[in-house]
Amino acid sequence: MGLDQSNTASTLINIPPAELLSKARARLQRQKQYARVLERGGNRASGLQSLLSQASDCIATLAQPCIALRPVQASVHHSSVQIAGLTQVENQMLAKDVASGGTVTAYLVTLGFSQNSAFQWLNGDYGAHHVQSDLSNEVLFKLGRIAHRKQFEQNVGARLKRISVQVNDVCGQGKVWDPKKVQSLLSVFDDISLDVSVTNSGCFQPLNSLLGLTIALPPHVGLSSF
Amino acid sequence: MRIHIENYPIKKAHMLSEDDKDELFDAICDGDRETVVELVSRARDDGQNLGELLKDTMIPAMTEIGNQFSAGEVFVPEMLVAARAMQGGINIIEPILAQTDHEPVGRVCIGSVKGDLHDIGKNLVVMMLKGAGFEVEDLGVDVGNAAFAEAAERGNQVICLSALLTTTKPQMGEVVKYLKEAGTTAKVVIGGAVITQSYADAIGADAFGEDAPGAVNAVKRALGLAN
Numbered sequence: 363m364g365l366d367q368s369n370t371a372s373t374l375i376n377i378p379p380a381e382l383l384s385k386a387r388a389r390l391q392r393q394k395q396y397a398r399v400l401e402r403g404g405n406r407a408s409g410l411q412s413l414l415s416q417a418s419d420c421i422a423t424l425a426q427p428c429i430a431l432r433p434v435q436a437s438v439h440h441s442s443v444q445i446a447g448l449t450q451v452e453n454q455m456l457a458k459d460v461a462s463g464g465t466v467t468a469y470l471v472t473l474g475f476s477q478n479s480a481f482q483w484l485n486g487d488y489g490a491h492h493v494q495s496d497l498s499n500e501v502l503f504k505l506g507r508i509a510h511r512k513q514f515e516q517n518v519g520a521r522l523k524r525i526s527v528q529v530n531d532v533c534g535q536g537k538v539w540d541p542k543k544v545q546s547l548l549s550v551f552d553d554i555s556l557d558v559s560v561t562n563s564g565c566f567q568p569l570n571s572l573l574g575l576t577i578a579l580p581p582h583v584g585l586s587s588f
Numbered sequence: 589m590r591i592h593i594e595n596y597p598i599k600k601a602h603m604l605s606e607d608d609k610d611e612l613f614d615a616i617c618d619g620d621r622e623t624v625v626e627l628v629s630r631a632r633d634d635g636q637n638l639g640e641l642l643k644d645t646m647i648p649a650m651t652e653i654g655n656q657f658s659a660g661e662v663f664v665p666e667m668l669v670a671a672r673a674m675q676g677g678i679n680i681i682e683p684i685l686a687q688t689d690h691e692p693v694g695r696v697c698i699g700s701v702k703g704d705l706h707d708i709g710k711n712l713v714v715m716m717l718k719g720a721g722f723e724v725e726d727l728g729v730d731v732g733n734a735a736f737a738e739a740a741e742r743g744n745q746v747i748c749l750s751a752l753l754t755t756t757k758p759q760m761g762e763v764v765k766y767l768k769e770a771g772t773t774a775k776v777v778i779g780g781a782v783i784t785q786s787y788a789d790a791i792g793a794d795a796f797g798e799d800a801p802g803a804v805n806a807v808k809r810a811l812g813l814a815n
Contacts, residue, residue: 492664569705
C-alpha cells in the first residue's frame with residue numbers, strides 16, 4: 363500500500379539525537395583515519411576520544427534531527443517530470459518510472475543546527491569543531507537511513523529508489539540541480555517550519571540537511587537505475 | 589593573619605634542558621597536551637625566553653606534523669590532537685608575549701568566500717597557521733569582498749580564500765579583482781577541494797595551498813619567507 367497521494371500535508375518525524383549518536387560515532391570511529399589513531403592508543407587516542415566526546419555532547423545539545431516526508435504529484439512530459447507543479451526535472455529514468463506507475467515522495471532530513479552555533483558552543487575549539495563536522499555527517503547519514511526505512515514501512519511491497527538532490531559538487535558538475543529548482547522543491551515543505559533553505563550558490567542552510575525524491579514502484583515494474 | 593612565606597615550600601623551577609625541549613617537541617607531535625602545558629609552564633615560571641621556545645621547538649614540531657600529513661604518514665585526527673596540544677602551550681605563552689615586542693611570523697586573515705558555508709578546510713588551515721606562529725584573523729564563512737579588503741586594511745599581510753564548491757570557486761576571482769581595484773597590497777592565497785595551481789594563476793592569486801600544511805607554505809612563499 364503506497365502513501366496516499368491525495369494527502370497534501372507533510373509528515374514530520376522528530377528523532378532524539380541520542381538515538382543517532384551512538385551508531386554515528388561508532389561508524390566514524392571505524393573510518394580508517396580515526397580507527398588507526400584509536401587502535402594505537404596512547405596520547406593521540408585519548409586526545410581524539412576527548413574531541414569525539416566534545417563533538418558528541420555538542421550535537422546532543424544542539425541537534426533537532428527531523429525527517430519530513432511529503433507525497434508529491436508527478437507528471438511526465440517527454441523525458442522530464444513535473445514535480446508538485448513546481449519543478450521540472452530532466453531525468454529519463456525518473457520519467458520512465460513515473461510513467462510506469464511509480465509514486466513520488468519528497469523527503470527532507472536535517473539536523474537543525476548551524477555550524478556557526480556549533481563552533482560557538484565549542485568555544486571556538488577548532489579541533490573539536492572539525493570532529494563535530496565529521497560526526498554530524500555520520501549522524502545525518504543515519505537519519506537518512508531512518509527516513510528511507512520509514513518510507514519502506516509506508517510503502518509495503520513497493521520497490522523504492524532515491525534521487526538525492528545535489529545542489530553542489532566538489533568534483534564536477536554532474537547531476538547538479540539548479541539551486542532555484544531546489545528552492546522550489548523545498549517549498550513543498552512550507553506547511554511545516556523546518557527553516558531549511560538553499561543559498562544561490564547551492565549550500566543548504568543548515569549545512570547538515572538532505573533533500574531528495576523517493577520513487578515507489580509497484581513490484582511488477584522492471585528495474586531501472588539512475 | 590600574617591603569612592610566613594618561609595613556611596611554604598617553594599618549588600624551584602628548572603630551566604628546560606635540551607632533553608626537555610626534545611620532550612616538548614615529541615609531546616606536541618604526540619598530542620600530549622598535559623606534558624606540553626607542564627613543560628611550557630615550567631619554562632614560563634623560570635623566566636625562559638618563550639618566544640625562542642616557540643620558534644625553536646614548538647613551531648618546528650607542528651611543521652613536522654604538517655610534513656608527515658603531506659607525506660601521507662599521518663591523517664587529520666593526528667593533526668587535530670597535535671594542534672590542540674600546541675594550543676595548550678600557546679595559551680600560556682601568548683599573554684606573556686603580548687606584553688613584549690614579540691612579532692608573529694606574519695598576520696593573516698582567512699575566510700570562505702561569499703556563498704560558501706563550508707568551514708572544515710578553512711579551520712584546518714587556521715590551526716596549522718597558528719601552529720606555525722602566524723597571527724590569524726578568522727573571518728568565518730560566506731565572507732563578502734569588502735570584508736576581505738577591510739581585513740587587509742587592519743594590517744593583515746595575507747588574505748586566504750577558501751572555497752569547497754565548484755559553484756563558489758568563481759567567487760575567488762571576484763575577490764581578487766575587487767582587492768586589486770581597491771588597491772589592496774596584501775597577498776592573496778587560495779585553496780580548497782576544487783582549487784588548482786592553474787586556477788590560482790588564472791585569477792592572479794599570489795599562491796595556492798594544496799592542503800592545510802601546503803597553505804602554510806603558500807602563505808610563507810607569498811611573504812617571501814620560503815621558496
